[in-house]
Amino acid sequence: MKNQQLHERRSKVIAQGMGALYPLYVEKAENAHVWDVDGNKYIDFAAGIAVTNTGHSHPRITEAVKAQIENFSHTCAMVTPYESFVELAEKLTELAPGDTEKKAIFLTTGAEAVENAVKVARAHTGRSGVIAFKGGFHGRTNMTMGLTGKVAPYKAGFGPFPNEIFHAPYPNAFHGISTQDSLQALEDLFACDIEPSRVAAIIFEPVQGEGGFYQAPQDFAEAVRALCDKHGILLIADEIQTGFARTGKMFATEHIGIEPDLMTMAKGIAGGFPISAVVGKAHVIDSALPGGLGVLTLVLHLVVSRA
Numbered sequence: 001m002k003n004q005q006l007h008e009r010r011s012k013v014i015a016q017g018m019g020a021l022y023p024l025y026v027e028k029a030e031n032a033h034v035w036d037v038d039g040n041k042y043i044d045f046a047a048g049i050a051v052t053n054t055g056h057s058h059p060r061i062t063e064a065v066k067a068q069i070e071n072f073s074h075t076c077a078m079v080t081p082y083e084s085f086v087e088l089a090e091k092l093t094e095l096a097p098g099d100t101e102k103k104a105i106f107l108t109t110g111a112e113a114v115e116n117a118v119k120v121a122r123a124h125t126g127r128s129g130v131i132a133f134k135g136g137f138h139g140r141t142n143m144t145m146g147l148t149g150k151v152a153p154y155k156a157g158f159g160p161f162p163n164e165i166f167h168a169p170y171p172n173a174f175h176g177i178s179t180q181d182s183l184q185a186l187e188d189l190f191a192c193d194i195e196p197s198r199v200a201a202i203i204f205e206p207v208q209g210e211g212g213f214y215q216a217p218q219d220f221a222e223a224v225r226a227l228c229d230k231h232g233i234l235l236i237a238d239e240i241q242t243g244f245a246r247t248g249k250m251f252a253t254e255h256i257g258i259e260p261d262l263m264t265m266a267k268g269i270a271g272g273f274p275i276s277a278v279v280g281k282a283h284v285i286d287s288a289l290p291g292g293l294g295v296l297t298l299v300l301h302l303v304v305s306r307a
């Protein structure tokens with residue numbers, strides 16, 4: 001009853017563009033369970049779309065939030081930094097796959113992380129092109145909408161998008177697209193649309209989420225890594241949905257055994273508090289000038305994610 005009343009109120013004041021999957025209004029949530037306003041209890045398989053990897057209201061996260069608020073809420077880590085800012089970067093750069101020395105930047109949303117990964121890739125290579133995959137989801141800002149490989153509902157009516165973005169099919173046995181088909185499509189892009197020496201980055205999800213939960217085949221990921229190395233293109237792994245143990249390892253690229261040049265992280269990093277990161281090879285990520293990358297409001301979220 002209360003669910004229905006709230007849903008009617010919502011329909012009057014919330015734009016339909018913010019879709020509503022379930023007319024179920026949450027009263028409380030704990031670990032894997034949610035309770036709605038009518039007293040029904042559910043097992044939460046949605047997890048805020050792959051965000052609450054440690055469960056709802058994990059006690060360590062709750063404690064970290066409380067403790068931080070007692071101390072300070074904001075200073076701007078780019079003006080007067082604090083320990084959690086450094087400590088989390090130390091942890092993530094250690095966890096990121098591969099032997100190359102890494103550095104990190106912190107942002108607030110997944111789309112911001114993707115935007116910044118593209119900025120870094122362009123600054124490092126001096127090139128403009130970016131290749132993404134059909135069915136891929138990278139966010140809802142202008143740049144990331146452009147990268148997202150799905151028109152309805154993410155791009156319909158919202159153009160124009162930034163130029164120099166190209167899409168290739170993601171290999172998908174279910175839809176009859178082999179690794180060879182996808183690799184050929186990349187070669188076709190190089191032949192028809194953009195020469196590889198103008199491509200800054202190829203961005204891919206190790207497991208497509210919005211695209212339908214399709215895993216990149218091992219031979220495809222390895223071939224794309226080799227293609228990037230051949231042409232001096234940077235490989236960006238968008239681990240925003242697959243990161244933080246969603247696939248059984250800390251990052252999905254660990255299953256494949258390749259080292260991306262840049263990784264985007266968000267969602268599970270802070271269990272619902274808005275923090276995202278780009279972690280990448282130090283010599284790559286340091287291509288941006290001081291002040292060229294950053295965000296203001298981070299402190300609470302950094303503390304949460306190290307909890």
Ligand SMILES: Cc1ncc(COP(=O)(O)O)c(C=O)c1O
Pocket residue numbers: 049109110111112114137138139140205209210238239240241242266267
């Ligand atoms: C793979 C991937 N990239 C980027 C994003 C965008 O993240 P945000 O919604 O935090 O901007 C998402 C969000 O669903 C995602 O799954």
